[in-house]
Amino acid sequence: MQLLTSRQKVLGPEHPDTISIMSNLARTVGQQGRHDRAGVMQQQVLELMQKVLGPEHPSTLTGMNNLAGTLGQLGKFSEAEAIQRQVLELQQKVQGVEHPLTLLSMSNLASTLHQQGKFVEAETMQRQVLELVQKALGPEHPLTLTGMNNLAGTLGQLGKHAEAETMQQQVLGLRRKVLGLEHPETLASMCNLSETLRQLNKFAETEDLQRQVLDLQQKMLGPAHPLVLRSMNNLAWILGRLDRHIEAETMQRQ
Template sequence: MEIRKRVLRAEHPDTLTSTANLASTYRNQGRWKEAEELEVQVVETRKRVLRAEHPSMLASMASLASTFWNQGRWKEAEELEVQVMEMRKRVLGAEHPDTLTSIANLASTYRDQGRWKEAEELQAKELKICSRVLGAKHPSTLTSMNNLALTFKAQGRNDEAILLMEKCFQLQEQVLGPQHPYTISSLKALNKW
């Protein structure tokens, strides 16, 4: 990364990609402050050299939001997630997989703040779109189903949660296999409920 900065300059796309990759490595290691510092650099630089709605810019903003989320900095994460979601809807369309990921991320932020109705609304919308666009058995659809079931459970809506999680588990078993971590996680949730 340092060599690219020296040779190509800090604003070169390859340098920004290297910086973003290092930030991702830090985030995966739980080194939040180091990740955040680099992600802020990338976002600020990309704001100067790219248009606001460029896919790389949106990906950088989403990464920074994820770093905020992992630190429990919900308001900062939410602010960026809303921006990314709205821009992706406008640029890519409401049914694009990246837009759906943005919706899921924002719903997760709401859920982690105990904002159940807002989380449920987004999760139900995302699940409906995923089912229609990607198919009922697509892994992203199954993740959406799992998340909505967890939100139902958190609201004390046990019957709805169990029904949806049972359906999710059955499809995960078919699609991902019985030993897949997501399948096992869904089964553990059902057994606990």
């Protein structure tokens, strides 16, 4: 804050260096969980950027994205969506449809739509993002896998569990290959697939995958970690559905 005050005094409030310091400070405030204050600061930064740099400058678009992200943290998804739509329209115009920042904005907007329960719109946008990312970065790039994972989650929300399963199987296979078996994102994919299999009443397959998850989590996190306990509870539930009630009870007691 002292640095910002000094720069405002020496350079003036509209100098690019002053605006940059304000933006960095707003990010730090947000990282501290003070999202209300961060949002106020980001709004001030954005207004200055629009005035000094213009509405289509890359830094202005970044400022809009930052504000939208904070609004999302505050649960103000409708406001975040409105800003993200503006950003996306400008980025498509200025940077092109296939630019990485444009794809990121599409992904952010799809996530906001998902958060609001607008799953049909989210699915449409996520399919567009995935097609463009696969074309630009290849089928094994981490962003491609994230796009597939996000789309699979939306498909699950729409009740398209069979299609979600197919996509999650692909993501899991690629993450095992690219990231390794013990990577957190690989474990997350295993958990996601396990939940989809459960939705499809494929309890034997769910049990097998859930045991793999539990073994890896116990190895990596220790026996008392909350995620390990959750996995044990999930496995106990599956065992109950398989009429193996004694095993389920034993695990629940643990």
